[in-house]
Amino acid sequence: ASSKQQAASSKSIRHLDIGSGHGDLITLLREKGLVSHSRACDYTSGLMQLSDVEVNVANLNEEALPFQDTSFDLVTCTEVIEHLEHYRKAIREMYRVLEPHGTLVISTPNILNLKSRVRYLIFGFYNLFGPLHILESDLHSAGGHINPVSSFYLTHSLLDAGFKDISVSIDKPQSTSIFWLVFLYLPIKLFSTLTIRKEKSRYKTIDSHNEQFVRQMNTFDVLVGRTIVVGCTKPG
Numbered sequence: 001a002s003s004k005q006q007a008a009s010s011k012s013i014r015h016l017d018i019g020s021g022h023g024d025l026i027t028l029l030r031e032k033g034l035v036s037h038s039r040a041c042d043y044t045s046g047l048m049q050l051s052d053v054e055v056n057v058a059n060l061n062e063e064a065l066p067f068q069d070t071s072f073d074l075v076t077c078t079e080v081i082e083h084l085e086h087y088r089k090a091i092r093e094m095y096r097v098l099e100p101h102g103t104l105v106i107s108t109p110n111i112l113n114l115k116s117r118v119r120y121l122i123f124g125f126y127n128l129f130g131p132l133h134i135l136e137s138d139l140h141s142a143g144g145h146i147n148p149v150s151s152f153y154l155t156h157s158l159l160d161a162g163f164k165d166i167s168v169s170i171d172k173p174q175s176t177s178i179f180w181l182v183f184l185y186l187p188i189k190l191f192s193t194l195t196i197r198k199e200k201s202r203y204k205t206i207d208s209h210n211e212q213f214v215r216q217m218n219t220f221d222v223l224v225g226r227t228i229v230v231g232c233t234k235p236g
Contacts, residue, residue: 016041016072016097018065018090019080023050035074041065061085065093073099077106079227081154082129083144088157095161100236104163107229110170111148112222114180151228155213163232168216170225177224185223192218 013035017026020040027050029035038053045055056066061084075094081087094104109128110116116127125131129148136143149157155166196214200206206214216222 013074014072014099015039015074015076016065016067018042018060018075018077018094019083020053020055021047023048023053025076025078026050026053029076039067039072041067060090060093065097067097069096070099070102071097073102075102075104077104079107079109081106081149082108082147084147087147087149088160091157092161095163095234098234100234102234103231104158104234105229105231106154106158107171107227108149108154109145110151110222110225110228112150112217113174113225114177114184114223115174116177118180150217151222151230152213152217154228154230155216156210158230158232162235164235165231165233166213167231168222169229169231170221171227171229173224174226177226181220181223188218188223 015026015029015035015038017023017038018041020026020042023040026035026038026040029038040048040053040055041058042048042055043057043059045057048055058064058066060080075098077090077094081090084090091106094106098104109126111120111126111129113127120126126148129145132143132146151168155168158166192215196206196211199214200211222228
């Protein structure tokens with residue numbers, strides 16, 4: 001009975017996958033019985049490998065999502081915002097096309113893991129964000145990673161767009177970051193505590209509304225996670 005209920009529920013979910021690529025996420029959601037029909041949006045339709053999925057083409061740096069307001073119950077956007085110049089505008093578009101009580105799941109490379117922090121200290125570039133070729137950006141690869149967004153700024157942009165019930169997680173721990181954690185965890189905890197205290201008392205940049213998201217930047221998951229995965233909902 002539960003499997004029949006799950007199948008019926010998946011049929012009723014209106015799903016949009018932004019930056020759909022080959023359709024891997026859509027395939028995964030279908031295999032898990034979470035959705036049965038999906039719409040796709042990407043900067044090109046040439047990547048999609050699912051014959052029954054139509055790709056609506058849009059350049060999200062210049063165009064709105066080509067869908068009407070409140071068209072979807074679930075929007076997924078994985079490994080996309082790091083390719084966008086105007087990711088906050090794109091997030092507001094995701095909010096627009098979601099039904100009230102709809103869910104957004106969005107992910108991006110975690111630039112705050114310790115492997116990335118050490119790389120930035122030594123080299124000046126975050127992990128997965130390296131020197132870019134001039135006028136030769138490959139939009140579908142790391143060569144198109146033009147916008148490193150930390151967990152705090154991603155969360156802030158979602159709240160600013162109107163989302164609520166923000167949940168931050170990771171895809172999996174990264175072994176190199178766990179190695180650095182052994183040496184850096186205590187210094188990070190000590191100096192972040194002192195810095196938060198100064199920011200609250202002297203500069204007034206931290207208050208009850210944003211403190212949890214500031215502290216979240218130095219939690220175990222963010223320090224070691226490879227990819228940041230954020231879920232949130234559109235209020236009713």
